Amino acid sequence: MSARADAGVTVAVPDRVRHLLRIADTSLVLAQRLGEWVGHGPAIEEDLGLANTALDLLGQARLLLAYAGELEGRGRSEDALAFLREEADFLNATLAEQPNGDFGDTIVRQFLIDAYQLELYEQLMTSADPRLAEIAAKAVKETRYHLRFSSAWLVRLGDGTAESHGRVQGSLDRLWPFTRELFDADNLDRAIAVAGIGPQLAALGAAWSARVDAVLAEAMLRRPAASPYRWYGKQGLHSEHLGYLLADLQHLQRTHAGASW
């Protein structure tokens, strides 16, 4: 990690858990969204591609949630954290919970998050937290593939037909405002960076921007102007969409309290 770390700086356990949940919940919520696509993709190969990404993200979420539960030390398993937390306790980026929309919306959402996760996991591989570094090292390989898939589709749609160009530019314009949250550091992000557990978000944002701009140029798409920041999913303040997503996700665990599956 480049801007690292006064050795010996520590972060309180509840804050480390919240930091893990930000990463875990983004993967979990995005996997849940991608799961909605299975069986409904524009062609079999795309159906399989989205399902693959969903599986990887779910795998990442499980490792991170299990770790968060252990670190927390209150006996909560990955499932307790996924199925029995309330909406305000979910700390995913607001972008991840946005509805699937059409295939273009899904690809834009995926591309923006893939590029973010790739930068993030690359940095986390040298985290002062060895367990997190280990999870990041596994996730980074998967994320490279996700970004290849979403970038290739973004370029095809952006540089395909007039219709596809117009649609996907519209998706980009709609989803862009949600990206600001990813790089806008709050006190938790700053503490994590100072301790060398996670990256400086400003630097992460600059690397992300360069990567995104290169693909947008190839896709003949215009980068939308920055818009005022108003999303704080990572602090538990979500858009209207997360409640419904969790109602689906948590339905059985909530209906059959204490049952084992």
Added chain:
Amino acid sequence: MYTQGLLEQGSKTVTVAAVEDAERLQRFEAKIDAEEKIEPKDWMPDAYRQTLIRQISQHAHSEIVGMLPEGNWITRAPTLLRKSILIAKVQDEGGHGAYLYSAAETLGISRAEMIDQLLAGKAKYSSIFNYPTLSWADIGAIGWLVDGAAIMNQIPLCRCSYGPYARAMIRICKEESFHQRQGYDIMLKLARGTVGQRRMAQDALDRWWWPSLMMFGPPDGASQHTALSVRWKIKRFTNDELRQKFVDFTVPQAKFLDISVPDPDMRWDEAAGQHRFGEINWAEFHEVLKGNGPCNRERLTARRNAHDAGRWVREAAAAYAAKHTARSVAAA
């Protein structure tokens, strides 16, 4: 998932008399008798080709439509592990569909044509997927019973005389066997669970038992194509033989789960060494095949919607590929 005795249904009667070249037919049949595989470039009677196109494409359609009832529970799977397994399973079905469409393409029909036939309502797919998945136990029952029935049907297909189909089936059977085990594992967990979970498991068996028996197709006496398909080693066992095998295999598994098969006539026949079971409601089977099952319209509508909603995406990909090729040609 799977092809049922579907190839019996609604097809034209094709006879060997249509085969013009007696000598080539003789060589073809000699090859089959010698248990050699027929490969795409080999000569084959038109009736053989058409039967296989019908059977393989129906099988492929079944895999693709079968993604819908199971996909219905992906967002609601009760644990993250179960969710991963279910996504992977439904993804396998999609992979089987793609693989089988490719196998059918070796017989001279395109995937696009086959999908058009499905969406136009002209092609059949396994009737079982026209039943709804109402609870999590249905995901268990589909794995246990539907994939279990599929395996009974498909293992003999690994020895089918047509090479590409036989090879596809070897791979597919391995995955189906895993699906069957995960389905039974879901049922076992429910059957050993709370009162609510046990009720869910019994309800799923009640609803899926008879449709699963129908998956083997009409009784042998009513089957139009069995004889020719058996002679050409497309089919190795009759519908009734496979159905009996399934019943004998499955009834003890239900007993182990401590849930009851919904058939008051079910009994063990000591002398015959097999189970006797009640009359299947063939009227229901034919209604479902005709499009009047509980979910036929919904399933086809879902497939059509996905196809229509994806049109601009496929067009964009084609336009991009064309531009890209044109640009590289221009640059060369």
